[in-house]
Amino acid sequence: PKEEWPSWVAEYVARQIAAAEAAHAETQAIQPPEILPQYAALYAENSDLVGWLKLDGTKIDYPVLQNKQDPEYYLHRGFDKNYLYAGALFLDAKNDILLPSANFLIYGHNMKNGSYFGQLPKYLDRAFFDQQPIFQFDTIYETGDYEVIAVVLTKIYNQDEDAFKYYKWALIDNEADFNYYVENMKALSVYDTGKSAVWGEQLITLSTCYYQTENGRCVVVGRKID
Numbered sequence: 150p151k152e153e154w155p156s157w158v159a160e161y162v163a164r165q166i167a168a169a170e171a172a173h174a175e176t177q178a179i180q181p182p183e184i185l186p187q188y189a190a191l192y193a194e195n196s197d198l199v200g201w202l203k204l205d206g207t208k209i210d211y212p213v214l215q216n217k218q219d220p221e222y223y224l225h226r227g228f229d230k231n232y233l234y235a236g237a238l239f240l241d242a243k244n245d246i247l248l249p250s251a252n253f254l255i256y257g258h259n260m261k262n263g264s265y266f267g268q269l270p271k272y273l274d275r276a277f278f279d280q281q282p283i284f285q286f287d288t289i290y291e292t293g294d295y296e297v298i299a300v301v302l303t304k305i306y307n308q309d310e311d312a313f314k315y316y317k318w319a320l321i322d323n324e325a326d327f328n329y330y331v332e333n334m335k336a337l338s339v340y341d342t343g344k345s346a347v348w349g350e351q352l353i354t355l356s357t358c359y360y361q362t363e364n365g366r367c368v369v370v371g372r373k374i375d
Contacts, residue, residue: 181247181290188289195228199246202238202255202355204284206277207268213255213286215240224256235260241319246288251327252352253286254319259357259367266357270367272300275340282342284371286353295353295371298331298345299338305364313337315354315368324348334370346372 184192191212192198200213216222220242227233240246241254257266271277278297286293306312313333321327327348334354335345346352351373359367 184289185287185291188287191228192289195230197223198228198289199240200286200288202284202286204269204281206281207271208263209266209268209284211238211257211265213238213240215242215244217242235265238265243319246290249351250319251321251348251350252318252330252354254316254354254356255286256356259359266355269355269357269369270359272297272369273302273339273367278340278342282344283374286371293351293373296344296374297369297371298342299334299368299370300340300342301334301337301366301368301370302339302359302361303337303366303368304362305366316356316366318354321352327352331370334368344372 188198188201195214197214197216198212199215201211202213203210212228214223214228214237216239223237223239225232225234225236227235227237235258238255238257241256244250244253246253257269259265259269260267278300282297284295284297286295301315303313303315305316306314315330315334318326318330321330327346330352331346335341353371353373355369355371357367359365
């Protein structure tokens, strides 16, 4: 009987019950909102759908997928999950559209025919940026417009190299890290966009291969605007 438990056992059980109740309450609080009508049918086909990316002036107009159990699942698989060399656009496995960090990191192949992220490097041309400074990324729950703040040429570095590695920053959950990321990406930008971001704004980072150097990458960073 509970009445015969030592006091320390009763206290331990009470703490466990309180923790379980708190965890349940938190789970209830983050129940997903309703999926936007324009994405409901696609989500029914593939529940790995997390959003849609569209960049005017390019061919980029694709679903964005995510498989948290296998981070590179869509590296060479299409929306239907069958083999496709070009793969699909996919969100970093560390991101969560329900519990987002301040930075969504999306990958895609730089295809020679311009498909997928084959035209992302258009942003290396300042004139193109001036014409198309805004692009759209919707999660399956809400729409969003993003303003380009940096266009970066960089690379994948060796683990022991002392360099800023943008691909390590899918998770940003505090102001210091946010400012550090923005400052570094702005410093690496191939031109000054005249735009920046402040803590509290959602970032998105689009990443693709680029062959200016071994393991080169072309990266576009945007901030969500009202």
